Amino acid sequence: MKFMFEKGDIVQYFQSLQDTICKGLEQADGLEKFQEDKWIREGGGGGRTRVIQNGNVIEKGGVNFSEVFGPAPELLSKEPATFFASGVSLVIHPKSPMVPIIHMNVRHLSLQTPNSPLRTSEWFGGGIDLTPIYVDEADAIYFHRTLKATCDRFHPSFYPEFKKWADDYFFIKHRNETRGIGGIFFDHIASPPTPLQKERGVIQDVGWGQLFEFVQAIGNVFLPIYTHLIRKNKGKIFGEKEKQWQLFRRGRYAEFNLIYDRGTKFGLETNGRAESILMSLPPQANWAYNFLPEKNSSEEKMLAMLKKGFEWVM
Amino acid sequence: MKFMFEKGDIVQYFQSLQDTICKGLEQADGLEKFQEDKWIREGGGGGRTRVIQNGNVIEKGGVNFSEVFGPAPELLSKEPATFFASGVSLVIHPKSPMVPIIHMNVRHLSLQTPNSPLRTSEWFGGGIDLTPIYVDEADAIYFHRTLKATCDRFHPSFYPEFKKWADDYFFIKHRNETRGIGGIFFDHIASPPTPLQKERGVIQDVGWGQLFEFVQAIGNVFLPIYTHLIRKNKGKIFGEKEKQWQLFRRGRYAEFNLIYDRGTKFGLETNGRAESILMSLPPQANWAYNFLPEKNSSEEKMLAMLKKGFEWVM
Numbered sequence: 001m002k003f004m005f006e007k008g009d010i011v012q013y014f015q016s017l018q019d020t021i022c023k024g025l026e027q028a029d030g031l032e033k034f035q036e037d038k039w040i041r042e043g044g045g046g047g048r049t050r051v052i053q054n055g056n057v058i059e060k061g062g063v064n065f066s067e068v069f070g071p072a073p074e075l076l077s078k079e080p081a082t083f084f085a086s087g088v089s090l091v092i093h094p095k096s097p098m099v100p101i102i103h104m105n106v107r108h109l110s111l112q113t114p115n116s117p118l119r120t121s122e123w124f125g126g127g128i129d130l131t132p133i134y135v136d137e138a139d140a141i142y143f144h145r146t147l148k149a150t151c152d153r154f155h156p157s158f159y160p161e162f163k164k165w166a167d168d169y170f171f172i173k174h175r176n177e178t179r180g181i182g183g184i185f186f187d188h189i190a191s192p193p194t195p196l197q198k199e200r201g202v203i204q205d206v207g208w209g210q211l212f213e214f215v216q217a218i219g220n221v222f223l224p225i226y227t228h229l230i231r232k233n234k235g236k237i238f239g240e241k242e243k244q245w246q247l248f249r250r251g252r253y254a255e256f257n258l259i260y261d262r263g264t265k266f267g268l269e270t271n272g273r274a275e276s277i278l279m280s281l282p283p284q285a286n287w288a289y290n291f292l293p294e295k296n297s298s299e300e301k302m303l304a305m306l307k308k309g310f311e312w313v314m
Numbered sequence: 315m316k317f318m319f320e321k322g323d324i325v326q327y328f329q330s331l332q333d334t335i336c337k338g339l340e341q342a343d344g345l346e347k348f349q350e351d352k353w354i355r356e357g358g359g360g361g362r363t364r365v366i367q368n369g370n371v372i373e374k375g376g377v378n379f380s381e382v383f384g385p386a387p388e389l390l391s392k393e394p395a396t397f398f399a400s401g402v403s404l405v406i407h408p409k410s411p412m413v414p415i416i417h418m419n420v421r422h423l424s425l426q427t428p429n430s431p432l433r434t435s436e437w438f439g440g441g442i443d444l445t446p447i448y449v450d451e452a453d454a455i456y457f458h459r460t461l462k463a464t465c466d467r468f469h470p471s472f473y474p475e476f477k478k479w480a481d482d483y484f485f486i487k488h489r490n491e492t493r494g495i496g497g498i499f500f501d502h503i504a505s506p507p508t509p510l511q512k513e514r515g516v517i518q519d520v521g522w523g524q525l526f527e528f529v530q531a532i533g534n535v536f537l538p539i540y541t542h543l544i545r546k547n548k549g550k551i552f553g554e555k556e557k558q559w560q561l562f563r564r565g566r567y568a569e570f571n572l573i574y575d576r577g578t579k580f581g582l583e584t585n586g587r588a589e590s591i592l593m594s595l596p597p598q599a600n601w602a603y604n605f606l607p608e609k610n611s612s613e614e615k616m617l618a619m620l621k622k623g624f625e626w627v628m
Contacts (some may be wrong), residue, residue: 037604051603062603174588251595258572259582268573274488275604281565283602287595289365289376290351 010108010212011067014088015048017106017219018065021090022050024223025063028230031056034063039273044070049276053283057099057234061092062279073270077111085109087126088219089263091280092226097246098236100132100139100180100229101253103280104222105263106215123194124215125187127162128222129170130229131180131253133246135302139229140181144312147184150221154206154214161202162186167308172256177306179256184218245299248291250282257281324422324526325381328402329362331420331533332379335404336364338537339377342544345370348377353587358384363590367597371413371548375406376593387584391425399423401440402533403577405594406540411560412550414446414453414494414543415567417594418536419577420529437508438529439501441476442536443484444543445494445567447560449616453543454495458626461498464535468520468528475516476500481622486570491620493570498532559613562605564596571595 022034032055040046047066052058067086076083087107094101110122130143144163151158162184170179188196191208206214257264257280267277293299336348346369354360361380366372381400390397401421408415424436444457458477465472476498484493502510505522520528571578571594581591607613 053603060601060603174582174591247598254568254599255572255592258569268488277488278569278601279603281601284561284598284600285568286598287374287592288597289367289374289593290589 011086013216014065014086014106017088018048018050018063021063021223024227025052025058025061025092028227029055029057032058039276041068041273042271044068047276049273049279051279057094057096057230059093059095060283061090063090064088064276064279072111075266075269079113080115081111081113083109083111093250093282094230096234096236097133097238097242098233100130102128102130102226104128106219121190123188123190124211125189126215126218127166127169127183127185128218129166129180129183129185133242133249134298135181135305136233139232140312142228143181143183143225146221146225148313150217151184153217154210155204157202157204158214159184161200165200170256171308172252172260175252175255177252177303178308179253181305181310181312244286247284247286248288250285251287254281254285325400327530328379328400328420331402332362332364332377335377335537338541339366339372339375339406342541343369343371346372353590355382355587356585358382361590363587363593365593371408371410371544373407373409374597375404377404378402378590378593386425389580389583393427394429395425395427397423397425407564407596408544410548410550411447411552411556412547414444416442416444416540418442420533435504437502437504438525439503440529440532441480441483441497441499442532443480443494443497443499445563447556447563448612449495449619450547453546454626456542457495457497457539460535460539462627464531465498467531468524469518471516471518472528473498475514479514484570485622486566486574489566489569491566491617492622493567495619495624495626558600561598561600562602564599565601568595568599
């Protein structure tokens with residue numbers, strides 16, 4: 001079996017996606033520009049890290065493109081193999097607690113066993129999830145409805161399965177809390193479906209072409225979603241209490257990223273560039289011992305929504 | 315083989331150590347008191363979490379005692395076994411960047427295989443390490459010299475071996491930086507020496523009684539060391555630049571604790587009480603993309619000292 005795509009097509013799409021997103025976010029921010037650092041990975045490949053800091057809307061955000069390859073780390077393959085991975089990954093931490101944190105990632109991975117060059121495998125992965133500091137229900141419904149509409153263009157099972165996957169993945173086990181209001185998450189999707197994909201119930205074979213289009217649709221839907229959320233919320237008034245709640249919730253975000261996030265783990269364990277991987281960390285995070293919101297406060301109500309299985313669209 | 319100690323002796327020492335340290339730190343702080351939360355672990359055991367916040371000197375600090383037991387997690391034993399672990403663990407985050415962060419832990423662990431009750435094993439572990447925001451060389455020498463003097467009372471190999479162990483353990487691999495200026499670290503020390511102990515070169519058998527006394531000496535030396543460092547440094551003037559550097563270095567501390575710290579991992583994976591385990595996190599931490607100190611600044615000079623193998627005493 002040969003690779004289903006010219007790698008160039010995928011890499012080209014990811015690079016142009018990074019360009020489009022950075023341009024769109026700069027417009028939405030209105031003040032700051034992304035700074036680019038090109039880096040080269042010792043084992044093979046490299047990337048373009050783009051970071052924006054201290055903007056009008058965005059306090060700290062990173063939009064990374066990378067294509068890395070070389071001997072596959074044990075995490076990926078127990079037998080000797082080479083891997084080729086490319087993708088775009090972003091995390092945006094807005095200044096205002098009224099604008100949610102967002103994360104998006106789309107990626108393609110292929111593995112080749114050198115001793116038997118016919119044995120290759122490849123798959124797509126990705127996801128978008130939203131982490132509001134206060135949950136605006138209209139925003140949550142808009143977010144999930146938009147993701148569902150995007151998924152539904154490819155297969156009716158995609159949204160429910162990938163939504164459930166996000167609930168399971170973006171989960172802070174030691175806090176028994178989801179990271180935010182979820183979104184979609186998928187990994188190891190291929191044609192024909194991979195064992196993991198089947199285990200997760202996404203068993204329909206939509207074909208390679210459709211899968212690549214789906215990944216592009218997810219990448220492309222990020223900008224309209226997030227610029228809408230910025231426009232709608234950036235002008236909202238907030239005070240010290242809301243700012244403190246944001247800093248505290250950002251602590252949870254840091255806990256998730258450093259303890260559970262597979263991309264972070266994969267990056268650090270494969271000696272990736274630490275500053276590019278950890279651009280996802282918040283500009284500031286606070287921890288107070290046993291901090292509990294007041295009874296019946298909007299903070300307490302918001303916490304009650306950080307549960308798996310919350311359905312925002314029917 | 316039966317256990318070498320009445321468990322009560324060890325637990326009683328750890329509890330009185332927690333009492334002594336909390337009292338001493340309250341005196342050194344001069345304003346705030348520790349608040350205690352007693353908690354019960356579902357699988358067996360529990361603890362006394364004591365936290366102090368927003369003091370004169372201490373911004374956030376926790377001094378925890380715990381004794382937990384039950385079926386051994388896979389981390390501890392591959393065959394079915396019961397474990398009993400007790401210890402004191404503390405982390406202090408001072409308000410002033412001129413006072414270093416400190417961590418101390420002493421612990422005892424035993425494993426018993428139920429099918430063959432004669433097969434038990436037990437060991438001590440522990441350590442102290444110092445994380446200055448700015449390295450005061452006199453303080454660093456005082457810190458290591460005091461630890462060396464304490465170790466030397468038991469065996470001349472203890473300080474050099476445990477100092478090296480601390481360099482290896484308190485290391486932030488993805489940053490290629492030590493967490494601070496090290497100290498001592500030891501694990502799985504027993505009589506006769508355990509395989510791990512032999513591997514680390516600590517091969518002399520000082521006997522169980524001496525080992526328990528050594529662990530007590532380490533626990534007891536914490537308070538004089540840290541109250542000295544507080545008294546000497548709490549009045550030093552600092553400005554916004556020093557405060558920012560502290561917040562940035564605390565980000566590294568959070569990275570170490572959430573990614574590498576074995577106690578944190580063990581606690582979270584065995585469903586420990588998250589608030590007690592994560593009391594070690596700083597009250598506030600900042601991350602800026604690719605933040606580098608100015609050339610020849612005291613911040614840059616300090617970074618150069620975060621290397622393994624720095625010898626502070628001969």
